[in-house]
Amino acid sequence: MIAGDRNWLLIFAACVALATIYPLIADGYQLTVIRDALIFGLFAASLDFFWGRTGILCFGHAAFFGIGGYIMALVTLNDAIPFASLLGIMGAVAGAAVVAAIIGYFLFFGGIRGSYFTIVTLAMGVICQQAAVSWSSVTGGDSGLIGIPPIEFDVGGLHVDLSQDLPSYIFVAAIVAVAVLTLWSISRGRWGTVLTAIQDNEVRAAALGHNAPLRLLVTFVLSAAIAGLAGALYVCMAGLVAPDLSGLLLSTEVIVWVAVGGRGTLLGPVLGAIFIQRAQQTISSFNPSLWPLLLGCVFVFVVIVFILPDGILSIYARLKVLFKGRRRAQ
Amino acid sequence: MISRRTVLKSGGAAAAFAMVGAPSILRAADTVKVGLSIPITGLQAILGETLLNCYKLAAAELNAANGIGGRQVELFIEDNQTTTKGAIDKARKLINEDKVDVIMGTIISPERSATLSVTSKAKKLFFYPTNFEGGECNRYFVATGPIPMQQVDPMMPWVAENLGKTIYVMASDYAWPQKMTEAITAAYEKAGGKIIGADYYPFGTTDFGPAFQKIKSLKPDVVWSMVVGNDAVTQLKQYRSFDIKQPLIAPLDEVFNKDALPPGVAAGTYAPQPYWMALDNPVNKKFISSFREKFGQEKMVNGIGEAGYNGLHLYALAAEKAGSLKDDDVLAALPSIEFDAPQGKIRVDATNNHTLCHSYVGKAAADGIGYEIARDFGVIAPVTPYCKL
Numbered sequence: 001m002i003a004g005d006r007n008w009l010l011i012f013a014a015c016v017a018l019a020t021i022y023p024l025i026a027d028g029y030q031l032t033v034i035r036d037a038l039i040f041g042l043f044a045a046s047l048d049f050f051w052g053r054t055g056i057l058c059f060g061h062a063a064f065f066g067i068g069g070y071i072m073a074l075v076t077l078n079d080a081i082p083f084a085s086l087l088g089i090m091g092a093v094a095g096a097a098v099v100a101a102i103i104g105y106f107l108f109f110g111g112i113r114g115s116y117f118t119i120v121t122l123a124m125g126v127i128c129q130q131a132a133v134s135w136s137s138v139t140g141g142d143s144g145l146i147g148i149p150p151i152e153f154d155v156g157g158l159h160v161d162l163s164q165d166l167p168s169y170i171f172v173a174a175i176v177a178v179a180v181l182t183l184w185s186i187s188r189g190r191w192g193t194v195l196t197a198i199q200d201n202e203v204r205a206a207a208l209g210h211n212a213p214l215r216l217l218v219t220f221v222l223s224a225a226i227a228g229l230a231g232a233l234y235v236c237m238a239g240l241v242a243p244d245l246s247g248l249l250l251s252t253e254v255i256v257w258v259a260v261g262g263r264g265t266l267l268g269p270v271l272g273a274i275f276i277q278r279a280q281q282t283i284s285s286f287n288p289s290l291w292p293l294l295l296g297c298v299f300v301f302v303v304i305v306f307i308l309p310d311g312i313l314s315i316y317a318r319l320k321v322l323f324k325g326r327r328r329a330q
Numbered sequence: 331m332i333s334r335r336t337v338l339k340s341g342g343a344a345a346a347f348a349m350v351g352a353p354s355i356l357r358a359a360d361t362v363k364v365g366l367s368i369p370i371t372g373l374q375a376i377l378g379e380t381l382l383n384c385y386k387l388a389a390a391e392l393n394a395a396n397g398i399g400g401r402q403v404e405l406f407i408e409d410n411q412t413t414t415k416g417a418i419d420k421a422r423k424l425i426n427e428d429k430v431d432v433i434m435g436t437i438i439s440p441e442r443s444a445t446l447s448v449t450s451k452a453k454k455l456f457f458y459p460t461n462f463e464g465g466e467c468n469r470y471f472v473a474t475g476p477i478p479m480q481q482v483d484p485m486m487p488w489v490a491e492n493l494g495k496t497i498y499v500m501a502s503d504y505a506w507p508q509k510m511t512e513a514i515t516a517a518y519e520k521a522g523g524k525i526i527g528a529d530y531y532p533f534g535t536t537d538f539g540p541a542f543q544k545i546k547s548l549k550p551d552v553v554w555s556m557v558v559g560n561d562a563v564t565q566l567k568q569y570r571s572f573d574i575k576q577p578l579i580a581p582l583d584e585v586f587n588k589d590a591l592p593p594g595v596a597a598g599t600y601a602p603q604p605y606w607m608a609l610d611n612p613v614n615k616k617f618i619s620s621f622r623e624k625f626g627q628e629k630m631v632n633g634i635g636e637a638g639y640n641g642l643h644l645y646a647l648a649a650e651k652a653g654s655l656k657d658d659d660v661l662a663a664l665p666s667i668e669f670d671a672p673q674g675k676i677r678v679d680a681t682n683n684h685t686l687c688h689s690y691v692g693k694a695a696a697d698g699i700g701y702e703i704a705r706d707f708g709v710i711a712p713v714t715p716y717c718k719l
Contacts, residue, residue: 028426036419142440238418239451242414244440284371284411288371289371
């Protein structure tokens with residue numbers, strides 16, 4: 001474990017160093033590209049914090065991203081609200097957390113796990129997108145809300161204005177670094193160990209006195225809060241929020257980023273998000289129809305290599321175990 | 331993309347010839363860079379392909395003549411994947427990396443507002459071809475398709491007189507049908523008609539049965555559908571299986587009917603559009619024949635594609651007249667331009683940068699693909715009380 005921790009910290013430090021020198025070699029446009037990719041990287045890390053540690057897949061994580069985005073938009077577009085940027089971010093984080101707490105409470109304490117949880121969260125994402133489309137008096141309908149101002153606030157006499165490329169890049173990179181480091185230190189400590197125990201055998205973990213549903217719920221809420229933060233940051237950088245930012249497609253994409261980057265590593269999903277998005281935009285510029293095909297192949301490859309630990313060969317062994325189990329049951 | 335080069339090449343010979351006598355704004359080496367943000371993949375891929383082909387046709391026509399003021403048109407084609415994120419990323423790339431002179435394209439509203447959020451900040455011209463719910467008011471935003479009042483206001487007295495005095499509305503639950511229904515209600519009541527029911531469906535609805543039951547008991551004179559995309563396919567099939575006798579007005583066109591609907595399903599339905607392939611004029615005949623020559627004899631073209639084609643030609647004429655490619659100069663010249671489009675002569679209204687489009691009601695032919703012109707309302711000016719530029 002100690003060696004693993006050291007490696008993780010080394011890679012983290014290398015990433016921070018890279019992010020620090022990047023502004024020296026990149027122009028404003030390239031900075032905005034990486035800045036947005038980093039925000040989605042934070043979003044991927046938030047999913048990984050839950051999925052990677054508990055083994056339970058949330059298939060509607062974009063709902064929290066979207067909720068954060070819409071709250072941020074509504075707060076900052078309302079001229080009557082002071083300190084709009086800060087309040088908006090807090091509202092976005094809190095809003096996503098509250099929704100996750102309500103849904104998570106009924107699911108976790110109702111004993112919903114595994115694929116049932118995945119299906120319910122899938123429906124949640126679809127509902128969120130449809131609500132954003134239909135409730136047009138508040139959400140602006142399918143064209144969304146446009147004209148969201150850049151983040152701007154005063155902190156201890158220092159005026160922070162993120163309308164320019166470089167300051168917004170630095171701000172986002174710093175938030176992502178701090179958030180990933182925090183999530184990592186939570187998940188490597190006692191909290192993470194207990195989650196692993198719950199993942200391995202929830203009944204035994206409960207028998208040892210751990211309140212499994214509560215632990216899962218708190219992890220889920222924290223994960224949703226970070227997703228809400230990412231949503232709030234993104235809509236300010238993009239200047240608009242639209243229904244598909246809470247939809248099924250984004251929920252699916254973030255799963256791919258996490259799976260390709262390496263589930264349970266927190267840093268991997270960030271890199272996965274950056275890498276895949278850059279690849280997507282570059283490849284689609286010279287051949288639009290190539291990208292979906294390529295992404296599918298990469299995903300299948302990654303699943304076979306990393307999720308089936310022994311690669312393709314393990315399929316045969318797994319099938320054998322499956323059929324043996326059946327015979328015994330008869 | 332390869333096609334970018336093909337476009338250049340196809341106009342290459344003509345360009346070499348044209349450069350000899352080129353007027354003063356061109357520096358021969360430069361091209362006019364037109365950025366296209368098109369849904370090539372994703373939900374709107376069917377309509378996206380036609381739209382892209384229409385831009386390619388317009389560019390090829392310009393390049394075969396004198397380009398724009400002697401400069402060749404170079405298309406920068408980007409796929410926005412029919413998503414908000416894709417549209418933002420691609421608009422930024424077109425402006426910052428490719429340094430395009432103008433952005434054109436996009437179909438559904440999220441693509442439009444995402445692109446507009448980038449172009450309005452950059453003060454870059456953006457030509458939008460699709461009929462939409464209206465409500466946009468931005469100096470650098472030019473709409474070449476109609477807003478609801480342009481389609482509905484002239485049409486409702488005709489509906490009241492020819493189809494009946496009561497309408498039942500079935501629509502997908504989003505902004506365009508909502509605004510359309512508002513416009514329909516207002517204009518229809520003025521014409522002595524009445525909306526007797528309206529149902530809004532979330533995307534992905536598979537059962538329209540309850541509404542058809544209601545229609546059987548309420549007996550409206552007309553059913554007006556604004557159910558779109560895949561849901562429209564389901565709804566039309568059920569409309570047929572419920573054997574509803576009332577005339578149906580549905581937002582269909584030649585491309586959708588051919589590529590998305592089962593054969594014959596759309597037969598006999600009505601639709602308001604600024605353009606139909608059936609329009610009998612020499613410009614349209616030439617438009618369709620060059621389109622088919624370039625992209626295939628069986629290909630259909632529709633109102634969105636034609637509005638895209640018009641957009642590029644309007645831009646070219648305005649830029650030539652301005653003698654400049656600066657956004658503000660082109661904008662200043664734009665309202666004084668008239669373009670002889672396949673739909674008829676069109677121009678842009680200076681007060682809102684929307685286009686004075688033609689308005690036609692089409693009736694789908696027995697094959698359920700093509701349309702005949704049921705009524706021509708002439709050119710309708712866009713009236714936007716919310717927008718005074």
